[in-house]
Amino acid sequence: MSVVILAAGKGTRMYSDLPKVLHTLAGKAMVQHVIDAANELGAAHVHLVYGHGGDLLKQALKDDNLNWVLQAEQLGTGHAMQQAAPFFADDEDILMLYGDVPLISVETLQRLRDAKPQGGIGLLTVKLDDPTGYGRITRENGKVTGIVEHKDATDEQRQIQEIGPGDQHRHSDCQRRRYETLAGEADQQ
Incomplete structure (x- = not known):
C-alpha cells in the first residue's frame, strides 16, 4: 500500500510565509502527524506531493520513507495525484491524505484501508x-x-x-484510469 500526502498548497488564509502544513500542533508540524500515521499504518511508500515552500519542507521533514513528488503548478487534487501516479505499483492500494489534517487517527485510516473499494473509490x-x-x-x-x-x-x-474531508482509498488501476484522462478539470476534482 502507498500513501499519497497532498502538501503543495500555499495556505493563503493562514497569512504566513511558512507553508501551511509546517505549522505546528502538539509540538510537531501538521504534516508530520499525517506522515507518522501513514508509517504506523504500515505504508510501503509515502509520497509527499509538494510545491510551495518545498525547500522548507525538505529541511523540516527528515523521513527516509518519503518520496518527494513535485507539483510545480498547483492545479488541484487531480493534478497532484497525476504527479504521484508514476510511482504506484501495478497492483497496490493507494490512500490519499491531506497534509493539513493532523488529527486523522490510525484507526480511521485502518477502516478506510480495509474498506477495499472494488474498482472504485473508498471515501471517508x-x-x-x-x-x-x-x-x-x-x-x-x-x-x-x-x-x-x-x-x-x-x-x-x-x-x-x-x-x-477528502481522504480516499483507491486501487492503483483505478487511480491510473481516472487521472490519465484528467485534463484541467474544475476544482470539483
Whole structure:
C-alpha cells in the first residue's frame, strides 16, 4: 500500500510565509502527524506531493520513507495525484491524505484501508452540524454520486450535512484510469 500526502498548497488564509502544513500542533508540524500515521499504518511508500515552500519542507521533514513528488503548478487534487501516479505499483492500494489534517487517527485510516473499494473509490465522510465551507456528499439510492464544493452548491445541497474531508482509498488501476484522462478539470476534482 502507498500513501499519497497532498502538501503543495500555499495556505493563503493562514497569512504566513511558512507553508501551511509546517505549522505546528502538539509540538510537531501538521504534516508530520499525517506522515507518522501513514508509517504506523504500515505504508510501503509515502509520497509527499509538494510545491510551495518545498525547500522548507525538505529541511523540516527528515523521513527516509518519503518520496518527494513535485507539483510545480498547483492545479488541484487531480493534478497532484497525476504527479504521484508514476510511482504506484501495478497492483497496490493507494490512500490519499491531506497534509493539513493532523488529527486523522490510525484507526480511521485502518477502516478506510480495509474498506477495499472494488474498482472504485473508498471515501471517508463525516456528518457535521454546521458543514459551512465544506464540500457536500451527494447520494442517489445510498450511493455517493459526487462531491459539490460549498461555493458551487445549490441552497438544497447546502442543507446536506455529510461532507467529504477528502481522504480516499483507491486501487492503483483505478487511480491510473481516472487521472490519465484528467485534463484541467474544475476544482470539483
